[in-house]
Amino acid sequence: MGRGWPYLRPACCIAIALALAAAGPTRAQSSAPEDQAAPAAPSPQAAIDLPLVEIPYNVDFGGRFPSMAQSLRLSADAYDLLHSGLKFVVDPDQAGWQGWLGLALLGGLDYVTLSVPPFMSWRHEEWHRAVLGQYGIDSHDDVDDLPMFATMASVSRVRDEDLAWLKRTHPADQVRLSTAGIEGEVELLAEMERRLFFGESNAPHFFLLPMLVASSVGYQVLCATSEAETMTDDMNRTEGADVPRRDFTGLDCTASVYDMFRPDEPYAARGVHPSGVGIDRYRKPSQLTGAERDYVRLQAWLSLLGALDPQLYGVRRFYWTLPGGSKWEWNAALRYLPSPFGSTLRLDGFLRAHGLSAFGSLQAYVSRDLVLPGVDATLRYSGSGVQGLRLSTRAALWLQPEALCFATSRVAPGGLFSLRLEWGALPRLAPYLEVESKTAGWVAGSVSLGADVLGRAGIVVYVF
DSSP, rough: SOOOOOGGGGHHHHHHHHHHOOOOOOOOSSOOOOOGGOOOOOOOEEEEEEEEEEEETTGGGGGGOOHHHHHHHHHHHHHHHHHHHHHHSOOOOOOSSHHHHHHHHHHHHHHGGGGGGGGGHHHHHHHHHHHHHHTTOOEEEEGOOOTTOOOOOOOOOOOHHHHHHHHOOOOHHHHHHHHHHHHHHHHHHHHHHHHHHTSSSOOOOOOOTHHHOOOOOOOOHHHHHTHHHHHHHHHHHHTTGGGSSSSSSSHHHHHHHHHHOOOOOGGGGGOOOOSSSSBBOOOGGGSSSSHHHHHHHHHHHHHHHGOOOOOTTTTTEEEEOEEEEEEEEEOOOOOOOOEEEEEEEEEEEEEEEETTEEEEEEEEEEEOOEEEEEEEEEEEESSSGGSEEEEEEEEEEEEEGGGGGGTOOOEEEEEEOOOOOOOOTTTTTEEEEEEEEEEEEEEOOOOOOSEEEEEEEEEEEOOO
């Protein structure tokens, strides 16, 4: 977004209240029946995934940092460290006043850090910036200036000429530029839940998980209200003729729908900024057609599907007992993501048994005229614990609208394959290498919409 994130603080407060009501200091950790009790919870821990290098993103155009994957992992790491550290000192899981003190501190920390790097707002803006950065377009994340209680947060210092070039040469990326922040909210939620389910974290994210859903829902609801009109006018009036101060897009939801419905419209057709200097970047509901306003409202309604997620309510896992006595752990969640061609509905599944961990998704890609399928699965095998060698493979296949265009009736197939190898021979450290290759197509968390090959190197640090 660039804009309006701090206006979501009321939505986050609602999420905190819901988390308190649903969790409390005596929250359940699983849905296992009494005669099939869950294993004892591990001691406080966090597996911090430090993404040191991603090539080519970190070397192109003189070097860019962070990529989408890097900012996602850094934000997840920060929350794991913050929450695990608090649990180590004042455990919110305890009964009595210690537990309530821990919960109060946890909620307060999550609220105060909303607009502090590398937490939620920072990651949101960095995903916008990554779309620009892959083409060498300069920008600035205003969250880096520590506007902790500011009324707005922007991705600023973007030139009109660069935005006009992006719209002309990469119209799907112009749409994705606006949707990337909300996309990242969903991906951060999935990453935190993945770490919790697979035992890579035992941090108390009781408020964080519903806050992530509330921020996504609240923002998309905001774009469908009259408040969006007033906010946009206020932004234009406050910024005046200072082009570098302006956000790159204004309210994400209205901007993305405007560009998605008008892929061939020149960027300059937006008109002159009310100050008389530069292009009028921000789109208000009154500047959308009736069909476009309806689509903004549809996205707001679809975002509510994110509430269908057991982990939001403290249910970390369910259990299957097979006829031979083998126990399998599982969970699932329904998610909605805005996409360059429209919308994506995704059913995520988690599964763990006998050293094998699996995370997969069934996806439905929805454009104006098409509903197309996709599948994405990651398998991880750990033969001998932290000291051993761990191998992860990911494969995805999809059918998506050709050129990621909202209005097309043509279909393009695609796929992705990645391999990750971790070496855990060092105490509390596990260096890793990743290689990923994909065809043209949209993949949540992958910055390139074209065919791409990339490599990553990092280290996992086990703390607490």
